Amino acid sequence: MIDLIQLAVPVLLKGLWVTAALTFISVLIGFNLGLGLALMRLSSSWLLSGFAKYYSTVFRGTPLLVQIFLFYYGLGQLSLIKDNAALWWVISDGSRCAVLALALNTAAYTSEIMRGGLMSVPAGLIEAAQACGMSRVLRFRRIEFPLAIRQALPAYGNELILVVKGTSLASTITVLEITGYAKRLMSQTFAIFEIFAIAGILYLVINLVLIAVIRSIERFLMRMRRDPAMGRAPRARTNP
Amino acid sequence: MKLKVLTLLACLAGSMGSALAAEGELSIGTEGAYPPWSMSDANGNVTGFDADVGALLCTKLAVTCHFVVQAFDGLIPALKAKRFDVIISGMSITADRKKEINFSVGYAELANMFVAAKGSDLAAITDVDTLLKSLDGKKVGVQAGTTHAHFLEKRAPNADLKTYDTLDQMQIDLASGRIDTAFADQSALQDFLDKPDGKNFQLVGVEIKSTFDPTLGEGIGVGIAQDNTELKAKIDKALCELIADGSVGKASQKWFKTDISRPCK
Numbered sequence: 001m002i003d004l005i006q007l008a009v010p011v012l013l014k015g016l017w018v019t020a021a022l023t024f025i026s027v028l029i030g031f032n033l034g035l036g037l038a039l040m041r042l043s044s045s046w047l048l049s050g051f052a053k054y055y056s057t058v059f060r061g062t063p064l065l066v067q068i069f070l071f072y073y074g075l076g077q078l079s080l081i082k083d084n085a086a087l088w089w090v091i092s093d094g095s096r097c098a099v100l101a102l103a104l105n106t107a108a109y110t111s112e113i114m115r116g117g118l119m120s121v122p123a124g125l126i127e128a129a130q131a132c133g134m135s136r137v138l139r140f141r142r143i144e145f146p147l148a149i150r151q152a153l154p155a156y157g158n159e160l161i162l163v164v165k166g167t168s169l170a171s172t173i174t175v176l177e178i179t180g181y182a183k184r185l186m187s188q189t190f191a192i193f194e195i196f197a198i199a200g201i202l203y204l205v206i207n208l209v210l211i212a213v214i215r216s217i218e219r220f221l222m223r224m225r226r227d228p229a230m231g232r233a234p235r236a237r238t239n240p
Numbered sequence: 241m242k243l244k245v246l247t248l249l250a251c252l253a254g255s256m257g258s259a260l261a262a263e264g265e266l267s268i269g270t271e272g273a274y275p276p277w278s279m280s281d282a283n284g285n286v287t288g289f290d291a292d293v294g295a296l297l298c299t300k301l302a303v304t305c306h307f308v309v310q311a312f313d314g315l316i317p318a319l320k321a322k323r324f325d326v327i328i329s330g331m332s333i334t335a336d337r338k339k340e341i342n343f344s345v346g347y348a349e350l351a352n353m354f355v356a357a358k359g360s361d362l363a364a365i366t367d368v369d370t371l372l373k374s375l376d377g378k379k380v381g382v383q384a385g386t387t388h389a390h391f392l393e394k395r396a397p398n399a400d401l402k403t404y405d406t407l408d409q410m411q412i413d414l415a416s417g418r419i420d421t422a423f424a425d426q427s428a429l430q431d432f433l434d435k436p437d438g439k440n441f442q443l444v445g446v447e448i449k450s451t452f453d454p455t456l457g458e459g460i461g462v463g464i465a466q467d468n469t470e471l472k473a474k475i476d477k478a479l480c481e482l483i484a485d486g487s488v489g490k491a492s493q494k495w496f497k498t499d500i501s502r503p504c505k
Contacts, residue, residue: 076413082416092416174402184393
């Protein structure tokens, strides 16, 4: 058992970094893309909002594994992709393909979460900002986005956890992340239970760290609105 | 008809014990639907490489053989239930199967080979050491969990190993150029080369057998019940003699057009 742990843990830790990198890059791309899609969805142009709506329907309505297979095995067979150096650079490699699929997938969910956040910003505040003469960009940066992200953060934290778990599907397209290494160790040692238990613990550790980070960001954003006792409505204050 | 009666008798006899070899008869379980290893016709006659190996073995042991045709996945349970004495059915000796039954020495083994694009540097290599060295940094495809994967992890540690759940997925990536080469047994690779996708590929002219490295397994063996050590000793001895005198090699030439017999240690 000790031997097994000594064999498995260093290998799975190598996978942990790959899992973390896949998550980080996908979320970085996916968040920006998702924010853009949310703004498109709320814009008055029917073309932009229609596109964003169908995008989110397609990517939320199909399984991530199917998307990964479509990008990796499906697009890899088109000569159009193979003849284009830049596209082939992305599609030829399993991990880049996984990042592409994960980013586009999380962008769809992020757009819905951010749309909800943006819609919750009271119209009065926006009108007040307009009345002060703020430009659209400044208004978004100072008023709409900070308020929207406060609303959206708890739901977005959930989405981040789903992305971490989604990276395990990259093992099906030859990427060696935690699950990929675990599968390889399984066929070497036949110690299926122990290996996957360790792999599960590693995912849990990543997600616990992620949850802690999101909680502290939440606390920071809510710092002026809440009592020291987190989560309770502010008490009415009386002047001394 | 005669064979059916014999099969029936074997079932009855099987329930009484498995010391049949000593009583002048050896019943052999085989799949009968896996050319060219084991094929059975409408009359129940079994032909193929395994039938020949079985016949050679029976002659050597001076017993009468008869075949019991049974689906492959049912062979091990049937052997454990003593429905026949041995399995001769192109069955690879693996760690998992060894937990259930015993195996004789390996009597045959398909060559393990690499496949690469025609005209590539890899395709021109003719010796195993150069080949393994030149895999450094190359993307090498292999099926997950196979002896081939274990071999590459050990002998080509600097290769960028891509493991696939199925051979089909590996073939797709080979054809699309995502991997430089793939490692599998010759019959699997030949299957790829015969497809339209495989027309620009060729086998690298190096055959790697398990005598080169034991991680490649122990070849294909005769399955024997775990408690039947006496029979295993007899069969091991007979097989070694048959391999050494070239009888198994001759049978292999007849069915595979090449010698797949495995030298006995």
